[in-house]
Amino acid sequence: MAHRDFKKEDFVKDLSGEYQLEFQEGNIGEGSDLIIERKNENGDYEVVQAEIKRHDQLIFISWSEPFDGRVLFDE
Template sequence: MAHRIFRKEDFRQDETGIYILEVPKEIVGIGASLIIERQTADGEYEIVQADIHRHNDDVLIKWSEPFDGRLLYDE
């Protein structure tokens, strides 16, 4: 699986207080299987069940707080 690393700083907060990470669909494609992993304090990754939506030309990943992690997807 391919992956894309993201950082806390990549998230933006919306008007409701939810943090959103926007990923262009050109990166992950259409109909791809997506897995979101959060990096733990010891540098390992754990799978999280984030809220994922497609909007226009982006994939939106929503979470209650920003975090460092990676997005796994099919190439």
């Protein structure tokens, strides 16, 4: 599986108080299964069940707080 790393600074707070990441659909696969992993203090990754929405060729990942992590996807 391919992945794309992100940093907590990449998150933007939305009107509802959630933090969101935005990706272009073509950058992380179209219609593929996405897995969101959060990096912990040890540098290991753990799977989280973040909310994922798609709209107009964009993919939004929402979480209650920003974190360092990665998105896993099929190429």
